[in-house]
Amino acid sequence: MPINDPTTATPSEIDEELARLGVERAKAHNALDGLRTRIERLVGWNMTEEAVALRPRLEQARQSISECDEAARPLDAEFERRGGWTRAWLVLNTGGHVHRTMACRTCFPSTQFGWLTQLSGHDESEIVEQAGEAACTECYPSAPVEFRNQPSRIKTPEQLARDKEKVERAMAKAAKAITAPDGSPLHTKRYGQIDTEFTARRTYADALAHARHLTRASIAHHRDTIAAYREDAQLILTALAAKHGRTEDDLRDEMAPKVEGRWQREYK
Numbered sequence: 001m002p003i004n005d006p007t008t009a010t011p012s013e014i015d016e017e018l019a020r021l022g023v024e025r026a027k028a029h030n031a032l033d034g035l036r037t038r039i040e041r042l043v044g045w046n047m048t049e050e051a052v053a054l055r056p057r058l059e060q061a062r063q064s065i066s067e068c069d070e071a072a073r074p075l076d077a078e079f080e081r082r083g084g085w086t087r088a089w090l091v092l093n094t095g096g097h098v099h100r101t102m103a104c105r106t107c108f109p110s111t112q113f114g115w116l117t118q119l120s121g122h123d124e125s126e127i128v129e130q131a132g133e134a135a136c137t138e139c140y141p142s143a144p145v146e147f148r149n150q151p152s153r154i155k156t157p158e159q160l161a162r163d164k165e166k167v168e169r170a171m172a173k174a175a176k177a178i179t180a181p182d183g184s185p186l187h188t189k190r191y192g193q194i195d196t197e198f199t200a201r202r203t204y205a206d207a208l209a210h211a212r213h214l215t216r217a218s219i220a221h222h223r224d225t226i227a228a229y230r231e232d233a234q235l236i237l238t239a240l241a242a243k244h245g246r247t248e249d250d251l252r253d254e255m256a257p258k259v260e261g262r263w264q265r266e267y268k
Helices: 013-046 048-053 056-080 123-132 155-174 198-219 223-244 248-265
Strands: 089-090 111-113 186-188 192-193
Touching: 013 048, 013 056, 013 111, 048 056, 111 155, 186 198, 186 223, 192 198, 198 223, 198 248, 223 248
Parallel strands: none
Antiparallel strands: 089 111, 186 192
């Protein structure tokens, strides 16, 4: 997210934006290289018109690079103004170490890093404690032995974002779910297991409408079936009341129009 006033931003906020700009710049640079190569080939094949048609995209890529550089300048300047702050990078391979700089002599030009922007500005001891056994001994030679023997708790911002999305999906799923008041699956006699509130509400209307239909047809002949449908409706009503902390009477009144609508459509 763009930062209007770097002087009031935290190190993590500044570095997160710098990381985002770096990704956008890299994408634009790759696009620029690809377009240049394509244009050169087209010119070599005497396809001048096609080559000229690509030039607006070439300029757009250059403009994107320029905009990223321009946006990064005040953020880099703020880093310098504050005298810098701690930063950490994780090597993106199995068993990759956490480094205080990408210039660590144990790394190579081809080494891929994940910028741990959530740790920017944190005490080095805290970084080492979270890195545990993944802390680079070259970058953190004074790291306590007890920290180095601990499993790493480091995650990249991308991994943290995925974890957050996973939690949000689970919360959304839970919001749609329905269970019995004790948390066990909601089992009914006529409809089997019901897992979502949407299905529960629809089934409630169907059960009562169908019970009404059978009652009109022959209450004596369908007595047990009618009782089963009404029991299912009551189980659902109780589950919905428990989930939302509402009274059964309140929910019964709320869903009455749905029951009536189902009756009118299917059995009237």
